[in-house]
Amino acid sequence: KNQVEQSPQSLIILEGKNCTLQCNYTVSPFSNLRWYKQDTGRGPVSLTIMTFSENTKSNGRYTATLDADTKQSSLHITASQLSDSASYICVVSDRGSTLGRLYFGRGTQLTVWP
Amino acid sequence: EADIYQTPRYLVIGTGKKITLECSQTMGHDKMYWYQQDPGMELHLIHYSYGVNSTEKGDLSSESTVSRIRTEHFPLTLESARPSHTSQYLCASSEETSGANVLTFGAGSRLTVL
Numbered sequence: 001k002n003q004v005e006q007s008p009q010s011l012i013i014l015e016g017k018n019c020t021l022q023c024n025y026t027v028s029p030f031s032n033l034r035w036y037k038q039d040t041g042r043g044p045v046s047l048t049i050m051t052f053s054e055n056t057k058s059n060g061r062y063t064a065t066l067d068a069d070t071k072q073s074s075l076h077i078t079a080s081q082l083s084d085s086a087s088y089i090c091v092v093s094d095r096g097s098t099l100g101r102l103y104f105g106r107g108t109q110l111t112v113w114p
Numbered sequence: 115e116a117d118i119y120q121t122p123r124y125l126v127i128g129t130g131k132k133i134t135l136e137c138s139q140t141m142g143h144d145k146m147y148w149y150q151q152d153p154g155m156e157l158h159l160i161h162y163s164y165g166v167n168s169t170e171k172g173d174l175s176s177e178s179t180v181s182r183i184r185t186e187h188f189p190l191t192l193e194s195a196r197p198s199h200t201s202q203y204l205c206a207s208s209e210e211t212s213g214a215n216v217l218t219f220g221a222g223s224r225l226t227v228l
Contacts, residue, residue: 004156009154031214032214034214034216041221041222041224042221042222043204043206043219043220043221043222044157044204044217044219045219046216046217046218049214049216051214089156089157093214093215100214100215102159102215102217104156104157104158105156106154106155106156107154107156109154
């Protein structure tokens with residue numbers, strides 16, 4: 001069964017600290033993996049998208065890694081800010097259909113305290 | 115800033131009422147989607163469209179219906195709302211970028227049925 005599992009479910013860190021969020025998937029075949037940030041009461045916003053051949057990609061203080069062999073990805077946030085408080089969602093796309101079906105994780109709820 | 119708009123952002127109605135959630139995008143995207151999201155849960159695809167006059171049901175069974183008469187407009191309708199329809203509804207559109215189907219989400223419509 002194609003699934004996307006994220007850990008931890010929730011995380012609280014102090015402002016300025018770093019953190020790493022995990023995503024494990026069983027989706028096959030695999031096309032790409034995306035990380036989205038969803039602020040409370042808003043729609044998800046794309047942070048990064050990684051294909052099979054990419055193992056790291058950065059977007060400012062966000063760095064995503066991908067190990068397609070172990071089917072794991074991580075999102076590392078450096079020097080956290082209060083505005084980083086949000087849900088971070090891992091999404092995996094297969095290549096089995098024209099549209100590339102998307103499999104969503106339940107998200108990691110990150111809270112950054114001052 | 116995303117060019118996809120959803121209205122209303124919040125709606126509280128009584129059981130049995132008919133409601134329409136509006137979604138419009140100005141990016142000229144052919145593909146549009148409706149997702150349902152409950153707190154702490156993953157997004158579930160309920161409807162999608164490849165283009166004008168094309169609509170398909172998604173993975174999650176839904177009593178709602180959609181229409182796609184114009185490229186930019188993808189409204190969702192519930193003929194008779196029930197408390198079980200209480201949820202957040204997210205509209206999205208997408209384009210192909212480097213072989214990946216990249217979604218842009220609206221801010222969401224939070225529906226509460228009493």
